Amino acid sequence: MSQLRGSCIIGQSGGPTAVINASAQGVIQTALKAECITRVLGAAHGIKGVLEDKLYDMGQEDPAELDLLQYTPSSALGSCRYKLADPEVDDTDYKRILEIFQKYDVRYFFYNGGNDSMDTCNKISKYMQKVGYDCRIMGVPKTIDNDLFGTDHCPGYASAAKYIATSCMEVWQDAHVYDTGMVTIIEIMGRHAGWLAGAAALATWAGYGPDLVYLPEVDFDMDRFLADVKDIYDRTGKCMVAVSEGIHYADGTFVSEAKTSATDGFGHAQLGGLAVMLADIVKQRTGAKVRGIELSLLQRCGAHLASQTDISEAYLAGQTAVEAAVDGTTDKMVAFQCSREGGYICTPKLIGLTEVANVEKKVPREWINAAGNGVEQPFIDYALPLIQGEPDLPREHSLPRFAKLKKVLAAQG
């Protein structure tokens, strides 16, 4: 394959994770060392930074600060939720992207994100092919939701899973401290797939965690939920429940959005989250003392509980993307192929962007128990290796020391 010389762009997109910056670090540090890559540009707020001609010159960053990216949560370059139009309908954005690529002689484009970002990446890739602009375009996976198709798992998932499992174990201790009754409901992210909610079961596996786990892969039934809770509460005086924010009724209505008038007598829109709403319903039906806890943003930015496996793999994903592109690959996303027999082994592979864009990977139904209120051992076997390892977190005064980037705007190349 012919060597392609030019600059590269790395962009981050979608909801941040604890390790998305480890992938950015993998891309940036590998690209800075690649002879054929003349300049490494970081897009401010993903594709918006390209459209707005706001690109940082990553070569001007202090290498020691770049090393800290792997321990810095959220997207250091800034993120966006910008959906590119269908180029057949409106190609304005694509023309602008091409213009910027030409302006900076961009020949490598790395886009770090989840489903929507892979859609963006795929569209740009196909457009550049169509107009005959020679550019290698690679997706670097990231999502706490773990719902990207074609990969064993996604960077970002494991650290969120570890945060969820650890927090559930700690909350379990707290929720069992009094000899009075208590129902605790923990709300976990994951709008369409239950990978994160399922991770709460790691806590139960380890000794202290939710009695019941509800994933969006199974239709939610309020009466059955209340019966499940009541059964455990009546027997033990406690009940701990983990619910995905994405649980929905059989007709597809999200439980969090449904008017609860039918079940709890209220007719107004709920201001609190799902956990608080379910806790309130449980309280009315059982009289139990309840507490609803929403893990909220904490679960996706909790770098202090990151999995070292996740950090290393996130870096590897970025590194692999650059190495593959330099070797001539384009139009692919880095994915992972993993073996768990006789020790966990994770190997990067490449998958076509068209295959991965906009396809959601859900938890297999057979990994969820028949009652739809817990996960089976294969789920544990799947997730447990991913959360292993504690990073040696850099700290100052016992508080996190995050990467400080200068973000110097790049001059025209």
Next chain:
Amino acid sequence: MSQLRGSCIIGQSGGPTAVINASAQGVIQTALKAECITRVLGAAHGIKGVLEDKLYDMGQEDPAELDLLQYTPSSALGSCRYKLADPEVDDTDYKRILEIFQKYDVRYFFYNGGNDSMDTCNKISKYMQKVGYDCRIMGVPKTIDNDLFGTDHCPGYASAAKYIATSCMEVWQDAHVYDTGMVTIIEIMGRHAGWLAGAAALATWAGYGPDLVYLPEVDFDMDRFLADVKDIYDRTGKCMVAVSEGIHYADGTFVSEAKTSATDGFGHAQLGGLAVMLADIVKQRTGAKVRGIELSLLQRCGAHLASQTDISEAYLAGQTAVEAAVDGTTDKMVAFQCSREGGYICTPKLIGLTEVANVEKKVPREWINAAGNGVEQPFIDYALPLIQGEPDLPREHSLPRFAKLKKVLAAQG
């Protein structure tokens, strides 16, 4: 002082913390080594375990498991919120406690808790003095609220403060990732004192934290709050706010309990917490995208972010209580005297239970800024030394390994 032989009871009471078990460990391990203490009994659920004759024989526990108590959040022996009656009005409970003390030949009583627990401890101490039962009674301080009188700080506070500061730093990263506006409101525990909410300012001091911090020591004014937020949001496009759950209007009404009809047009009781309510009001007034986050139980059980200083001091408090009691002291609580000039030094001291019971220590007004929306440097200088040091947390499969107690009920002594 004459040597007093007999068994001892350790009880835990009130809301749990990340390090209350470190204090229990300090008591238990020191008592197990004390020659004059014939048996170490753990009360199940605090004073309720005494009243119900439910005492565990701590000598039967595996020493390796007792060593893990310092890393195990929540109250391992169980807790209670049981208020003893005024003995002048109703001495039933006191007679029962005396009966149990006699039954097990209890000559040492250690009670580990906050304000209410010190009241319990004080009442039992005075009753035993009155009836002439020779027993040494010591309070071991604990409260994330840090509002106990007569001590520089309380075990439990620092670990919660570290959890709050670290989480705020991480959420800050997440809340600043998009180039669109965002107001984030974080609700922190502390019903009457702002020590915990103030800890959010450690994040700001370290580089990334709330722009505004509201403590219950200053009356809350909704219009001023909205003006504060709007000012920062208009200038920067973001605003991060930390609020104590205990903020209240000038008339004493908690903001969380006030009907918000006057301010937001809703007339119904809020189901969500304070953060969600304030976020909703901000959204209506400014149109900003908002997010309300309640740190909830996580902040008080987050042992994975405990301060080693806190763990060591919590242990020291328990150890000191036993050593002082064995040496003849009674009717005291262990407190800390600290120096921060030229390095942090913490020395235990003893303070009369009568002095400490039911007195709340608040954040000095001069440590809060004039506008009442932040803390001053003296607060930082006070809190920062307390959160230092990372414990070497025991883990199994990269998840916490908490102490497993056998909890064997004690036979009559």
